[in-house]
Amino acid sequence: MVVAAILEDVEKLRVVDYPEPQVESNGILLKTELCGVCGTDMHLYGGNMVIPFPVIPGHEFVGTIEEIGDEAGDMEVKGQPLAEGDRITVVPGTNRFCGDCYFCRFMPHKPTLCTNRKVLGVNMTSAEPPHLLGGWAEKIYVDAKHFWVYKVPDEVPPEVALLTEPMAVSSRAFERGYAPGLPTFGEGFGVGGTVAVQGAGAIGLLTVATAELAGAGRIISIDMVDERLEMAERLGADQIIDMRIFKTPEERVREVLRLTGGLGADVVVECVGIPAAVPEGIDMTRRGGKYVEVGHYTDPGPVPINPHTICFKDMDILGSWTYPPTQFGTVLELMRQSMDRLPLDELVTKRYGVAEAQRAMDDLKARKGIKLAIHG
Numbered sequence: 001m002v003v004a005a006i007l008e009d010v011e012k013l014r015v016v017d018y019p020e021p022q023v024e025s026n027g028i029l030l031k032t033e034l035c036g037v038c039g040t041d042m043h044l045y046g047g048n049m050v051i052p053f054p055v056i057p058g059h060e061f062v063g064t065i066e067e068i069g070d071e072a073g074d075m076e077v078k079g080q081p082l083a084e085g086d087r088i089t090v091v092p093g094t095n096r097f098c099g100d101c102y103f104c105r106f107m108p109h110k111p112t113l114c115t116n117r118k119v120l121g122v123n124m125t126s127a128e129p130p131h132l133l134g135g136w137a138e139k140i141y142v143d144a145k146h147f148w149v150y151k152v153p154d155e156v157p158p159e160v161a162l163l164t165e166p167m168a169v170s171s172r173a174f175e176r177g178y179a180p181g182l183p184t185f186g187e188g189f190g191v192g193g194t195v196a197v198q199g200a201g202a203i204g205l206l207t208v209a210t211a212e213l214a215g216a217g218r219i220i221s222i223d224m225v226d227e228r229l230e231m232a233e234r235l236g237a238d239q240i241i242d243m244r245i246f247k248t249p250e251e252r253v254r255e256v257l258r259l260t261g262g263l264g265a266d267v268v269v270e271c272v273g274i275p276a277a278v279p280e281g282i283d284m285t286r287r288g289g290k291y292v293e294v295g296h297y298t299d300p301g302p303v304p305i306n307p308h309t310i311c312f313k314d315m316d317i318l319g320s321w322t323y324p325p326t327q328f329g330t331v332l333e334l335m336r337q338s339m340d341r342l343p344l345d346e347l348v349t350k351r352y353g354v355a356e357a358q359r360a361m362d363d364l365k366a367r368k369g370i371k372l373a374i375h376g
């Protein structure tokens, strides 16, 4: 039997036993090492997304292979052979884009826009065998033909590898801010560029880390929680703006201008998810710069902005909706290179057993810690 936490309905989390699944030739049965608890799980729990109950939450996972089907050993996306005991992580969104919707046909370079996407731990029900289609369980079943499986580099421990998915979100958002052509044109991010990150939750902190690893010059992190601001500094922030000291948007904008020679940041990334952060962030962006919106994964409502500012600044405002499956490769390589440089392993501040999933959810809602994780 395999212990799993399931969402039976809105705000109904229950711990159940599922039978060991039959591993098909394309299948991999994973022993869960760690699975992140994230804002998306809170939205599933709260009924903000329509899903086919029951669902095992958890889409940010890493584990070791317990059993592998005959053909799955050759299915690692970069061609590395897979065997029992290997540590892997999996892109939770399926690689089987429908091919029929407008976006699959006309925007194949933006696979996350496919209107028929299936995501492990989000909208795949656990009602039928193999049941184990989410990370809040002792074991996870992965069909390697339908999902991108990445072998985790030896240098990267599980407490870092579990950040692959959220760092895919943040690094893709950050990459939206890159200059479109030659960096000398001064649009968007280039090596040595200044970056301001609004919010220092997991996504904000991983954006700071990405900017640091990408060769940013000055990085500014804005938040109001000591634990997060301290971590931002350790992950590469050169300056922090404490919202308890800089209380108003005007004060914070003035401080960003002061720190950037009166210009504003080349790239500003919104990782708060509160509408009021957006006009403030636009004001922090340099003329000709880029503002990236990644924090509003769900819809908390509108906010007034001044269109003149956007026009006057000749700036770009860009949305970032999840990431293409290739982003996991980018992130694992960044992680491999950063192990001696950045304390990414300290982002997981608390761990829970599968049977304690409710407590993890309650702590997430109470915004305790930085990254919470379920262990298998």
Ligand SMILES: [Zn+2]
Binding pocket: 038, 039, 040, 059, 060, 165, 166
């Ligand atoms: Zn997530």
Ligand SMILES: [Zn+2]
Binding pocket: 097, 098, 099, 100, 101, 102, 103, 104, 113, 114, 115, 116
């Ligand atoms: Zn499609």
